[in-house]
Amino acid sequence: MKNYRVIGLMSGTSLDGLDIICVRFSYRNTWKYQIEYSTTYSYSDEWIQKLKNAPQLNEEQIRLLDLEYGILLGEMINHFTQENKIIKTELDLISSHGHTIFHQPERGITLQIGDGQSISNLTKINVINNFRAVDVSLGGQGAPLVPIGDQLLFSEYTYCLNLGGIANISIKEKNEIKAGDIAFANMVSNDLAKKKNLMYDIDGHLAESGRISVPLLNELNKLPYFDKPFPKSLATEGYVNWFKPVLEKYDLPVEDKLHTVGNHLCIQIKRAIKEIESPILITGGGSFNSFWIKNLSNLGLNIKIPDRELVEYKEALIFALLGVLKKENLINVLSSVTGSSSDTSSGDMFNPNS
Template structure:
């Protein structure tokens, strides 16, 4: 039995820049659903790191290469601190998502910084990372990657909905897993909250006090992305090009922006959900009580939230799981989800290199 247990540290950094999510997970190779999150923690970014990761999209190629190394060092040191603080003794490997700088799959481009070799050298452990590149090279969107985890770890739910920087969903249609990005969520709301000097809108309180700008709501809901059939995915570039100009042109009052955007999110999210189905909601947006209430209103049903640990750390958990599948050369990217030419096992594996003295 002991040989069937695998111990993995999974890392995730999302577009909303809340910080680095770390999980230490025990997986049972004979029954994937029999997993246990032993420890989990979020390490917030310094103001300097937050600025660099937000602005990297306009950095030169050389500066991005430097950032890849620097961020890999940060991740390696963060993992070591996590291991030491919790007295973790057994780690089979580390699985890191990195942080997305570019995601333009239609141009064959996706880039996550966080150099895997640096992480391996610093932690003296095997590292699996870069889960998106291969899928894009195979003609896929390189996203979303979480649905294989939804399929194998959370199949008791009809829908798995994540409310992070973006809302994305995964569900079974016939014999295939379908998944796609629905709309931006925290990446937009946090942007406007920062103008008020806050990191995020706690429980959606400020949004709940605003008014709906109906012209803005109509413009947002009519964006071409919402008419596309999946597979489809979103990135920061799209938000900067499509969302921010519309909002800034039509509304300056931030509570009104937030109230309108919550309504927009609720409209788009409820449009892809069927009533009377079970929903697993995770991600930071699950704690936005006002947004959850609006989704409930549109669906006309009660929504039960899972444990705080699953809400906060599901994505880090699943990237640990993607690493497990890659380590066994099992499929971890589904063509039905990403649009790639075939199902495949994605990710790069790095081993520590010990320099001689």
């Protein structure tokens, strides 16, 4: 049996902080995992603004931010290991998603910052990051990357739905995995909640109190992206460039926009589910939005929400696994999911400088 002890890092589009876990993996015919420690470190207001404004920076400024963010990640990891009394020499590697600044696969561009060498030097641990770039260079979407983890760790589910900043899904069809980004989720909900001086719509209460706007709902549902087949992917650029402008055309209370956007999200999720009787594993922060979950149930979907730790840290868990797969030179990005010309074992590896 092979065993690995890994730190996994995930920073999502909703900017709610850095998810960090320490997890043990074992392999004997199938992969097993055990999460030992997990936490989320919130970003300071300064870092939230830095990450938000990053797409407007020039090349030199982005490189400096990449280094600075890598140092921040290294410091957070050091704090995490000290806090949980983790002996660093017992760790095999750190596997970091980084934070996405650009994701425009149609132009061959994807960039996740968080300099791997800086992380490795600060922590004295081997690091693997930059999991998307090779796939994009081969004509793929570079996303989603989670489906390989869904296949290896959660094979009992036909559907695995993540409700993060963006809602994405893995679908097991016959002997193939299909996947893609469905719609904007917490990204739009959090953005609207800020108009009420809230970080997010707590338990979906604002959305629950609103009314549906049929014209807005229809216009959102008719946006071209939602008729595209998988594989397809979303990023912050899409939200800013073509989704948010539709919302801003309508002079409606925030509650009504949240209510309508929630209905739009659930409709798009239902469209992706062909076998509604099959169980759907739902994770991500949106799992706590009772308005969304109630709507999905009302649409007849067989939803399954696991324990809170898996809900919150499933993506960090799977990125930890992606690092292990890369370390063993095993496939960790599926072309059936991303649309690239071939499966790959992706990621850049860094060793600490002494």
